[in-house]
Amino acid sequence: MKSSYALSRRSTLGLLAGAALPFAARADGPHDMNCMPASGDSPAPAPSGPPRKVTIAWNETAVCTAAVPVAKAKGFFARRNIDVDYVNFAGSTDQLLEALSTGKADGAPGMALRWLKPLQQGFDVKLVAGLHAGCMFLMTTPTSGLSKLQDLRGKTIGVTDIGGPDRNFFSIRLKEAGVDPETDVQWRQFPVDLLPVALQRGEVQAFSDGDPFSTMQKKQFGLVEIDSNMRDKWAHTTCCVVGLRGSLIRDDPATATGVARAILEAGAWLSCNPDEAAEIFKPYAPKANAADLAAIIRAQGHHHQTSGAAFRDEIVLYADALKQVGVFRPSLDSHRYAERFTQDLFSS
8 A cells, every 4th residue: 555645856757767784694585695784684583463564654766765665575574574554755854754753654764964954853753774875976067077076166066955965965075075065166956857957058067966867867968977975985874764753663662673674674685686676666667777777776885784883873974074064053962963863773
């Protein structure tokens, strides 16, 4: 059963297409490459009795969260005695966090840089794991002469959301490169399908967005990459996180842990089985080519998952970086923030 809270800018397009823990030995089937999720290989017993009913909210055209449909299709939820309904949620982050807080949904994947600021409003939501690294790109034309972040000084960058995760991330990257993201560059907002048009018209000299749009636009328009969150330390840092309703963790920790484990296991599985994962995801991107979806999955950092102290350290890293670009106030205690909004479900 699926329902929908809001229409997504992604769905309205029909889409062109629609310390971290390394994976260790694990086998779920004859075609697997022995991958183990960040939750470990000694899961707690599934809750007994009738299946637990759980609702997962997700943006069903976002291929970076393909672990959600994979978890159901490959039986990762069922083996933990969890019966899952999906909600196609494409409203604002505040609305999503409110849905989790009020029990309209029990869990959701989401981009860390989209969630961290709104969480300060006090939503009853805990971040429990890092699902994968990498799915944001900064691109330009091959004739622009722009090849590195320092080349963007004095230029205009197009984004789909002035307060979005890619704007925040590339502000961080520009700051790291010695370019002030507020005074040395300009940012302009466009609908995602108009970003290449703005680039061709010279209204922007580069633009950023996340997958699957970035990869498909790169292919369609012959664009080149200036930067991405699959470079340097960020290639080994969580991009998308798993969040759960706080009351679910408190009232039914076995189910909460089972939900998180199932999604992480699915993410580990799809990292090793991108072609089959693409076929599972394809109904959500009917205009996509399965081979292109598989290529996107391969290019993303699905080999990277974190939980426990390693995940908390990543949230500290993000909080410190967001202070440098003015998203968080300079006085924020990053460690205290991470302690408040993360929950370790897997430590014995």
